[in-house]
Amino acid sequence: MRRSLRKYGPFLSLTLSLVLAVACGRRTVSESLLPIARKALADSTSVFYGDFGEYPADLSSLAVGLFDCSTDGFEVVEKILTADHFDNITGKPVPDGIADFGGEHIQMLFDKANGPYGGYLEHGNPDFLREQLVRNTIFLTGTRYYNLAVDEYQSGYKDPVKLVLVSSPVAALYGMNDINSMLEQSGTGVKAVGVIEAGIRKALDGADEEGNLSLGVLYSPGGVSSREYETVIRDMAADRGLAGMIQVFNQEGIGIEESMNGDPAYIDTSATVSREGYAGPVSGISYNNIDATLLDRYGFSTKGNSLLFPAGGRNMSGLQLNSVENYVRYHLVSMIERHRRSGSSIPISAIILTDCGFNHVRDIMEKVMRELYDYKRGGIYLYRTSISPDFRFIDPAECAVSEAYSILRNDGNLALRGEKSQLSTFISLPSSSSPESSLGPDGYFRDEYMYARSSGTENITTKVVPLAPRYIDDREFKCIEDCHETFLLIRNSLY
DSSP, rough: OOOOOGGGGOOOOOOOEEEEEEEEEEEETTTTTTTHHHHHBBBBSTTTTGGGGGGOOOOTTEEEEEEEESSSEEEEEEHHHHOOOOOTOOSSSSSSOOOTTTTTTTEEEGGGOOOHHHHHHHHOOHHHHHHHHHHHHHHHHHSSSSSSTTTTOEEEEEOOEEEEEEEHHHHHHHHHHHHHHHHHTTTOOOEEEEEEHHHHHHHHHHHTTOOOOOEEEEOOOOOOEEEEEEEHHHHHHHHHHHOOEEEEEEEEEETTTHHTOOTTOOOOOOOOOTTTTEEEEEEBSTTSSSSSHHHHHHHHSSSSSSSETTTTOGGGGGEOOOHHHHHHHHHHHHHHHHHHHTSSSSSSEEEEOSSSSGGGGGGHHHHHHHHHHHHEEEEEEEETHHHHHHHEOOOOOHHHHHHHHHHHHHHHHHOOOOOOOOOEEEEEEOOSOGGGBBBBSSSBBHHHHHHHHHHHHHHHHEEEEOOOOOGGGGHHHHHHSSSSSHHHHHGGOOO
């Protein structure tokens, strides 16, 4: 059974012994740590040894670090660069027109060679995933990197980081316990922030005076599951002492991000009638099917070919969604309608958007929720008891960025530089010593090799090098380019 994040979150009180004795180049640390973390802390003969005893005492001038296995990490960098949630003088949560992280240095690790992280769970290998997440943390808190994947030694030098932001939801769920345990025993003062707990903490603020709370969770296929998210929500609500009823309405956002990415299984702009190979919601009465009785509430756009019917007529049994907007409409209406039919008297105060990509359609989402709040049938507002007047969408990454600022400020570790921010970007690549059979046509690992690797070894199957354009494809380049402030800081290295 998977443990909830509450049981191994960043604020878990550890009752671990740490013997500050040195013998044969080793320091005794807790046996509850992963083997790789014990090596990083205490085994000077290991390739993973961190030599944390040499960590700078003053963290303020160091970089803010983060890692992700997808280009979503660059979107989180963009949030760091553009965040203005606090008054930089007083620290109060009031925007002041000045970037919160102005002048900070940032390090970003695009862990491309080891993702997507969800694959380790699908292939039954969570142990290697946990190890890899600690390995990423060791890299960020370290000072060395490879210049090329063919290099035998790490000849590149970088500064260590003062905070680790885990921006991948899967990594935050499965790695925060191990990451925090290692950092707490390192004695460096470096702390970590994960997107899942940060987002849920914000959502819990919507509980009423009796501790009742109703939340929506819009999640992506292949990421953190609804059950996992709901478990963490309930555990964190209990930790906060919310004694009322906690309700969670989950919705798997099938087709939203896929249609944004132009996946032909979900969208075909050239189609004029229902087509073969469509993988989106279809008409029916079961979960994630289009309910014909809700057509007036879905409010589907019929412009152009955004809604497809079978040839020869508008047969509902063959209806297909064919636009990003219609996927968004379908999922939000489905979630809110389930709340209404449940008879709950606790309105949904927030919907947590668990995928960074969902933020690209926030304007559509806001519009749909306004329409539902004002929807009347027979003179009655049908959804006023389902949607709180103070309803909001919650972006966990944005919450994590705010928490990172508060931690650095409270610990006195903000750089407070009067200069432009700097960004150093790195990417993981398959090691040149990897078997040729392990690589696909794109030069990265085949799934059958990547997800079958064994944990607990000293094998170096991937190496972290400075990001260069030859290591990314056109889609990834476009994602980075769309992050305007981020791209401005690294564009010279991408041409």
